[in-house]
Amino acid sequence: MVSTKFYTAIYVVLFVSATIQVLVEFAGLAYWTAFGIIIALSAAKAVLVAAYFQHLRWEPRSLTYLVGIGLVAALALTVAASYSLL
Helix, strand or coil, X not given: CCCHHHHHHHHHHHHHHHXXXXXXXXXXXXXXXXXXXXXXXXXXXXXXXXXXHCCHHHCCHHHHHHHHHHHHHHHHHHHHHHHHHC
């Protein structure tokens, strides 16, 4: 079983990533630069949450690949929807 310290470390990484996302939003960067940074951080956070909090790290690889396909599909839809915001 994974220790409480490990879960706390994951929580801290997620918290810091969310804080960076907020700072990027208010940094006044170009739209596509900020969008790319936020999408990259969001994808990394989603993988971290799925791997450890949803226990995909210890599941069969086929299930992990299935969830990964869903993540890629969600990313593609997000990028497609972002063009309508301009």
